[in-house]
Amino acid sequence: MFIGVDLGGTNIAAGLTDESGVILRRACVKTLSERGPEAVAKDIADICLNLCEQSGTDISAVRWVGIGSPGAVDSAAGRVLNAYNLGFADVPLADMVRAHLPDTKIHLENDANAAALGETAAGGAKGYASSVCVTLGTGIGGGIIIDGKIYTGFNGGAGEIGHHVIVADGVPCKCGRKGCWEQYASATGLIRLTKKTMDSAPESLMWRLSREHGKVGGRTAFDAMRAGDAAGRAVVDEYLNYVAIGITNIIDILQPEAVCIGGGIAGEGQPFLDALSPLVYGGVFKAGDKATALRLATLGNDAGIIGAGFLGLD
Amino acid sequence: MFIGVDLGGTNIAAGLTDESGVILRRACVKTLSERGPEAVAKDIADICLNLCEQSGTDISAVRWVGIGSPGAVDSAAGRVLNAYNLGFADVPLADMVRAHLPDTKIHLENDANAAALGETAAGGAKGYASSVCVTLGTGIGGGIIIDGKIYTGFNGGAGEIGHHVIVADGVPCKCGRKGCWEQYASATGLIRLTKKTMDSAPESLMWRLSREHGKVGGRTAFDAMRAGDAAGRAVVDEYLNYVAIGITNIIDILQPEAVCIGGGIAGEGQPFLDALSPLVYGGVFKAGDKATALRLATLGNDAGIIGAGFLGLD
Known part of the structure; x- marks a missing residue:
C-alpha cells in the first residue's frame, strides 16, 4: 500500500x-x-x-x-x-x-x-510509456512522463506548458509573459473569449444561458453550441483552435506516445476530443506512421x- | 576512432x-x-x-x-x-x-x-547533461539531448522545435501550420522582417547595404544596427524578441541544463547572445535558483x- x-x-x-x-x-x-x-x-x-x-x-x-x-x-x-x-x-x-x-x-x-x-500509471494514459498530461482548468497545468518516469528538467521546473507563448505579444499573463497558451486555452481563456463574442452577438443564446447560471462559465459556449447557437459554435471553434495549437506544439517538440487531457474543460468528454483530434492531427509534423494518441484523463481530482x-x- | x-x-x-x-x-x-x-x-x-x-x-x-x-x-x-x-x-x-x-x-x-x-559531446553544450540545440538557419532545426542521449520521442520525430507555433494564425509555413517559430526566427524570417521594415523606412542604411551585397540578407539589419541605423536596430530588436519567445517556450517546457544556439544567425556571436539573454531570462518561468545556460554552438557545419x-x- x-x-x-x-x-x-x-x-x-x-x-x-x-x-x-x-x-x-x-x-x-x-x-x-x-x-x-x-x-x-x-x-x-x-x-x-x-x-x-x-x-x-x-x-x-x-x-x-x-x-x-x-x-x-x-x-x-x-x-x-x-x-x-x-x-x-x-x-x-x-x-x-x-x-x-x-x-x-x-x-x-x-x-x-x-x-x-x-494518469499514466492508472488513468487515461495507462499503457503508454511516455505521455504529456495537460490540465485545462482555471490555468493550464502540465506534466511530462518519459519511460514511465516524471521528467522534471535539470532544476525540477519542466512541464510548464501553460506558459509557452502561442500568441507573440498577446494577452498578458501573471507569469510576466504575453500570449501564454494558458491565456487562451484554459477555462479562464474560454470565458474571456465567450464574453468577447457575446458582446458582438446580442441575440446569442449565450446571454440567456449565462443569466440562468448567474455568470459566464466554461460551459456557456459549449451548451449554446449544443442548442444550435451560431455564436456559441464560433466561440467553441476558436477555443478548440487555441487548444489544438498548444497540443500540436507539444507533440512537435516531444512526440510523446500519448497526450492526456484533463481539467474541467475535458468534462466535455468524447465530443470534445473528437472535435479536437482533426485539428491536432492536421497540424503535427509527420514522423513516419506512428502518431501520438489523444486521450481524456479519467482520474479527475x-x-x-x-x-x-x-x-x-x- | x-x-x-x-x-x-x-x-x-x-x-x-x-x-x-x-x-x-x-x-x-x-x-x-x-x-x-x-x-x-x-x-x-x-x-x-x-x-x-x-x-x-x-x-x-x-x-x-x-x-x-x-x-x-x-x-x-x-x-x-x-x-x-x-x-x-x-x-x-x-x-x-x-x-x-x-x-x-x-x-x-x-x-x-x-x-x-x-554540440553536446564536443561543442557549445559540452559539459551539460541535457541540452536543446537550436539551429537558426534557412529554417530552424532542433535536437534534444537528455542525460547525454538523443531524445527522439516514441516515433523518432521529436525536436521539431521550428514548427511550434508562436503566432496563432500567423505566417503560413510549408509544414501546413500557420505562425511557426521558423517563420519568424530563422534567417528567412529575419529577411522577411528586414524587407518589411525597409519598405516603411526609405532613409534606412539597410537600402544601401543590401544594394552593395546584391540582396537583403540575414546580416543586413545587424550591419545597419552596428552602423547606428535606427530602422536596423528596430528590425534586430523585433527579431530578437521572436527568437527569445521560442527559446523561452522550450525552457518552460523542458528546462534543459543548456540551450545551444547555432546556424548562420549565431555567427553574430557573443553580442547576439548578450542581447538575447535578458529577453529569455526575463520570461522564463522560474524554478528555484538554477537557470538554463545559453550557449553558442561552436562546431559550425x-x-x-x-x-x-x-x-x-x-
Whole structure:
C-alpha cells in the first residue's frame, strides 16, 4: 500500500491506495498554510497516521508516502523551492514530515507532475510509456512522463506548458509573459473569449444561458453550441483552435506516445476530443506512421492523490 | 576512432574522428539522391573505406559508422522513414550500408539530432547533461539531448522545435501550420522582417547595404544596427524578441541544463547572445535558483559529422 497526499492551497487531500492506484480510504483537512510549513508537515503526518488507524493498517505496511506540492520542487532533495500559494520558500518538507514518521519513506514532487504520473500509471494514459498530461482548468497545468518516469528538467521546473507563448505579444499573463497558451486555452481563456463574442452577438443564446447560471462559465459556449447557437459554435471553434495549437506544439517538440487531457474543460468528454483530434492531427509534423494518441484523463481530482501514491515507483 | 557521415540533400560529408570528436580526415561527394538509396548507400560505404585508406587505418579500427540523415528516422531499425529532400521513403539505409561494410556497426539518426549530440559531446553544450540545440538557419532545426542521449520521442520525430507555433494564425509555413517559430526566427524570417521594415523606412542604411551585397540578407539589419541605423536596430530588436519567445517556450517546457544556439544567425556571436539573454531570462518561468545556460554552438557545419561519429556512444 501507498499513501498519496495532494497538498493544495486550500486542502490537504490524502488517500491510502493499493498498488494499482485504487483509493482504499481517503481524508481531507484544511491546509491553512499561513500557520507555516512545520504545522502543515505535522498535519500531513497526522493524516497519514489517521488513514492507517481508520483502515486497521499499521504504518509499517505503507511502503511510502508521496506528496504532491504546488510550485517548484526539488524532488531529490525533498524540498519545496517556492510555492507562492502556500507562501513556502525553500522548505525541506520531506524531512519535516519524516520527523513525525521516522520509519516511513517520503517522496516529494510537483503536484502537476504527480497527477501526470497518476494518469499514466492508472488513468487515461495507462499503457503508454511516455505521455504529456495537460490540465485545462482555471490555468493550464502540465506534466511530462518519459519511460514511465516524471521528467522534471535539470532544476525540477519542466512541464510548464501553460506558459509557452502561442500568441507573440498577446494577452498578458501573471507569469510576466504575453500570449501564454494558458491565456487562451484554459477555462479562464474560454470565458474571456465567450464574453468577447457575446458582446458582438446580442441575440446569442449565450446571454440567456449565462443569466440562468448567474455568470459566464466554461460551459456557456459549449451548451449554446449544443442548442444550435451560431455564436456559441464560433466561440467553441476558436477555443478548440487555441487548444489544438498548444497540443500540436507539444507533440512537435516531444512526440510523446500519448497526450492526456484533463481539467474541467475535458468534462466535455468524447465530443470534445473528437472535435479536437482533426485539428491536432492536421497540424503535427509527420514522423513516419506512428502518431501520438489523444486521450481524456479519467482520474479527475483524484489524479493528484493517486499519482502521489505512485511517486516511490521511480 | 569513429566515422561520422552527414548525409545532406546536396553533399555526403564524412569525417574520420578520434574519440574526442576531432576530425582527423574528411571527405565529401555529391549526394545525387535521384540515383536512389542503393547508390547513395554504396557511396557512403565507399567514402568510409576511402577515409580509412587515405589515413592508413584499417576499417576494423573504426568502432562504428554513424550517419545523420535528413527527415524522420527510426534509429532502432536503421530506417529513413521519410526524407523529402532525398526522395527516400522507408529506406533501410543502415542495412544497405552494412551490406558493403559487413563487419562494421552502422548507426543512423536524424541529422539535426546528430548535430545536437555533436554540440553536446564536443561543442557549445559540452559539459551539460541535457541540452536543446537550436539551429537558426534557412529554417530552424532542433535536437534534444537528455542525460547525454538523443531524445527522439516514441516515433523518432521529436525536436521539431521550428514548427511550434508562436503566432496563432500567423505566417503560413510549408509544414501546413500557420505562425511557426521558423517563420519568424530563422534567417528567412529575419529577411522577411528586414524587407518589411525597409519598405516603411526609405532613409534606412539597410537600402544601401543590401544594394552593395546584391540582396537583403540575414546580416543586413545587424550591419545597419552596428552602423547606428535606427530602422536596423528596430528590425534586430523585433527579431530578437521572436527568437527569445521560442527559446523561452522550450525552457518552460523542458528546462534543459543548456540551450545551444547555432546556424548562420549565431555567427553574430557573443553580442547576439548578450542581447538575447535578458529577453529569455526575463520570461522564463522560474524554478528555484538554477537557470538554463545559453550557449553558442561552436562546431559550425562540422556538428553533423562530429555528432554522427558519436552516435554509437548511446
